[in-house]
Amino acid sequence: DIQMTQSPSSLSASVGDKVTITCRASQSISSYLNWYQQKLGKAPKLLIFAASSLQSGVPSRFSGRGSGTDFTLTISSLQPEDFATYYCQQSSSIPITFGQGTRLEIK
Amino acid sequence: QVQLQQWGAGQLKSSEILSLTCVVYGGSFSGYYWSWIRQPPGKGLEWIGEINHSGSTNCSPSLKSRVTISIDTSKNQFSLKLISVTAADTAVYFCARRLSAAIDFWGQGTLVTVSS
Numbered sequence: 001d002i003q004m005t006q007s008p009s010s011l012s013a014s015v016g017d018k019v020t021i022t023c024r025a026s027q028s029i030s031s032y033l034n035w036y037q038q039k040l041g042k043a044p045k046l047l048i049f050a051a052s053s054l055q056s057g058v059p060s061r062f063s064g065r066g067s068g069t070d071f072t073l074t075i076s077s078l079q080p081e082d083f084a085t086y087y088c089q090q091s092s093s094i095p096i097t098f099g100q101g102t103r104l105e106i107k
Numbered sequence: 108q109v110q111l112q113q114w115g116a117g118q119l120k121s122s123e124i125l126s127l128t129c130v131v132y133g134g135s136f137s138g139y140y141w142s143w144i145r146q147p148p149g150k151g152l153e154w155i156g157e158i159n160h161s162g163s164t165n166c167s168p169s170l171k172s173r174v175t176i177s178i179d180t181s182k183n184q185f186s187l188k189l190i191s192v193t194a195a196d197t198a199v200y201f202c203a204r205r206l207s208a209a210i211d212f213w214g215q216g217t218l219v220t221v222s223s
Contacts, residue, residue: 034208036210095166095167
């Protein structure tokens with residue numbers, strides 16, 4: 001199985017801050033990397049697919065970069081609705097695997 | 108707009124069978140993988156497995172011996188059965204649609220609690 005490791009596990013930030021979350025795969029996954037946002041009690045929401053493509057309807061302050069084993073999700077200017085948990089997920093090979101999550105909290 | 112609506116028993120006892128069904132409204136049923144993902148309380152996401160419209164399945168190796176995923180294309184439904192449940196299977200279970208590599212639509216989630 002491909003292991004996905006996110007850092008940090010939690011992060012405190014303020015509205016307007018720029019934040020970056022990192023995801024590392026245990027082996028190369030090309031660009032088969034997606035990012036999700038999950039709010040408490042809700043299903044995850046797809047933000048970024050194929051490492052850097054913005055899902056329809058997702059604000060442009062979200063961006064993704066990377067290929068191979070190292071990836072980042074950046075939020076350019078945090079909004080109140082962005083405080084949530086973020087997961088990376090690889091679909092390069094079965095089984096599909098997720099990172100452990102990064103909890104983004106209000107400072 | 109694609110919507111996934113799921114249902115199934117929320118309270119089980121150890122050794123019973125977990126059974127969930129998901130119906131898909133809107134969009135095509137073919138060309139996608141229809142997935143099950145779970146999330147234990149306060150923890151991260153775990154992929155269980157998936158099926159396509161032809162009935163081809165993929166499953167997590169750790170659950171494969173206990174999981175059956177089936178599909179009924181005439182009803183736009185797919186189902187999950189997990190046998191011999193234990194407390195470790197307590198989780199919110201989501202059905203979802205995988206478009207190529209990404210999971211773009213999710214059901215509302217069903218909390219399944221297993222007690223002894």
